[in-house]
Amino acid sequence: MKGKLQMVTAGSIKTHIETSMSCELVHVEGDDGYHFSAIIVSPEFRGKNMVQQHQLVYRALGDRMKQEIHALSMKTMTPEQWAESNNQN
Secondary structure (H helix, E strand, C coil), X not given: CCXXXXXXXXXXXXXXXXXXXXXXXXXXXXXXXXXEEEEEECHHHCCCCHHHHHHHHHHXXXXXXXXXXXXXXXXXXXXXXXXXXXXXX
């Protein structure tokens, strides 16, 4: 169909975040094209609270967050937090 928006995929969100931010890990899930969940590990999150971390991701996604992605739940961590959470398992 002409003019139809391309459906957003978890892979396209992952790629967009990885190319816009310095990340050690980006894992995105969601298969309905509208609702997604992500785990993002980035050194850019150091010294920032959760709201500031999420704002960095929203900025990285830009207009996609306003126009194409209906909902994105995020778990954001620094590399140190990620390592610590994996050592507890």
